[in-house]
Amino acid sequence: MQAGREELMELIDLWGYSQDAQTKIMEILASEDVPPPHLFRYYGPTDGKGKVYEAEQMFAESLGTEYALAVNSGTSALMSAMVALEVGPGDEVIVPGYTFFASASIVVASRAIPVIAEINDSLNLDPEDVRRKITPQTKAIVVVHMKGMPADMDEIMAIAEEFGLVVVEDTAQAYGASFGGKMCGSIGDVGCFSFDFYKNAQSGEGGFVVTDDEFQYMRASSWHDTAACWRPNRYEKERREGELFCGENYRMSELQGAVAMAQIRKLPAYIGRLKAAKKSVRDRLELPAAMSLRRQPDPDGDASTALVMFGPDADTAVALAKAMGERGVGAGGRFSKDVRDWHVFNFWEHILEQKTVTAEGCPFTCPYYEGTLPDYGPEMCPNTLDLLGRSLHIGVAETWDDAEGERIATAINEAAAEVLG
Ligand SMILES: Cc1ncc(COP(=O)(O)O)c(C=O)c1O
Structure with missing residues (x-):
């Protein structure tokens, strides 16, 4: 069955346009007689060049x-x-x-x-x-x-x-x-x-x-x-x-x-806005010696989707997040080892417990494998757990202007001074 105007209207509805707008769009669409699009990427009228x-x-x-x-x-x-x-x-x-x-x-x-x-x-x-x-x-x-x-x-x-x-x-x-x-x-x-x-x-x-x-x-x-x-x-x-x-x-x-x-097409401008937003906060930070910023292996190349800091330990990171939150800046983290998160290896039970799709246990039992299996376990990368446990993550928004950057930086600086003296 062809995908025609009704399908396009469902997309427009997905975007959330008002009923009034949708009626007008439908009228405009009905005034033109166009063949339905070909939604399969290979072959068809576009000959794969869609x-x-x-x-x-x-x-x-x-x-x-x-x-x-x-x-x-x-x-x-x-x-x-x-x-x-x-x-x-x-x-x-x-x-x-x-x-x-x-x-x-x-x-x-x-x-x-x-x-x-x-x-x-x-x-x-x-x-x-x-x-x-x-x-x-x-x-x-x-x-x-x-x-x-x-x-x-x-x-x-x-x-x-x-x-x-x-x-x-x-x-x-x-x-x-x-x-x-x-x-x-x-x-x-x-x-x-x-x-x-x-x-x-x-x-x-x-x-x-x-x-x-x-x-x-x-x-x-x-x-x-x-x-x-x-x-x-x-x-x-x-x-x-x-x-x-x-x-x-x-x-x-x-x-x-x-x-x-x-x-x-829109990505370069978006990344430009993220970089400016992060810089407006980062440049104003005055963190105490016990805190540090996530290292940037190439500062110019950071796409700037997040601002991440480290506290001296997990308990202090929790206190810092609380103090920042009280000042209107939400900082998340992975402070507790018990909060499940599939971004951290200690919850990858599929691997740590060598769960496999069939009973043969492939690849962990694979006869082609001549090495020694890693000693899988939830503590196998302690530095990773330590770093994540004391890290504070703030998502950067493209909408932050200079005033917002100043507000966020001030809140972080005050929170850090309160918690770490
Ligand atoms: C680092 C990383 N790799 C791979 C993926 C998988 O991407 P997708 O959800 O499109 O399969 C994700 C998605 O969250 C990711 O963050």
Whole structure:
């Protein structure tokens, strides 16, 4: 069945336009006779050159990469990256202990062993702990740029080169961030992005995979659409070894592609507003010696979605959050080890207890795996728990003007003085 005016009106209703506006829009739409849109990204009247295709071109350009593949979520992007880089049975993949669980779960889903590493005071992967956790089985590093902040990419890329490892950049939370003048997501071998509702750019659900490598792009494409609609002739025999294998379906629809295009276009201005807003607070902070700000591995590259500070310990961080709250500034945190949060490894029971989809226990029992399983447990990354336990997180709003920046900074300074003297 065709999707025509009624479907478009449902979208307009989703945006919340008044009944009056909707009636007027319907009248205008009824006055024009246009063919219904084709909402499938591959083939049809647009010959695959529709909104998703355009979004991919725009996305690759915004990242400075050769290729961008649109998919239906950030998790799908990560899974496609594992396939693109041929990560599988027998491999270990290093992931930080602070990230949304998907960065680690896709390692298990690709039948490899996740090795959980510490974060440092940037709240991103700690290169020193990565170095300690490398074994002969290590194949890849998943580095995550949490809350808009670039990770220590120079060190991580140097380690990867030294040990011959591939790097996946989980940039789900940091579209618009950069490191050393390069966009985050374009520095490692494959970059992964989420376009779910909570991200810097969104299409409700969605994601992108970026790479400069044609073979990796082809493998990601093959995995993301097992029907091979992405190929010039989907039924043709394999054009190149490694092109065809059994995959899944992560295709993005034209509906999401259309929204993604507008969001990609708006991103630079949005990040500019976030940076100005964060700076207006940061520049005015006068924190006591017992407090510190989250380290910025590249201050110019911070996408500025969050302002994060550390107290000297978890109890003081709780008192600081309370004092800030009393002054009208909401600071969240992970003060209690008991509040479940799937962004922190100690709640990843799926991995810590080696839960698997079938009774064989793959990949933890995989005969191809010749290493020694990590000693999984809720205390395995104590620095990560310590840093998160005493961190205070304030979400930055693009609407903060200079006066609001001053108000927030004053509240933080007063709260810090009250609690820490
Ligand atoms: C760091 C990180 N990686 C991956 C994902 C997964 O993205 P999606 O929700 O689009 O699957 C998220 C989403 O919250 C995330 O924050």
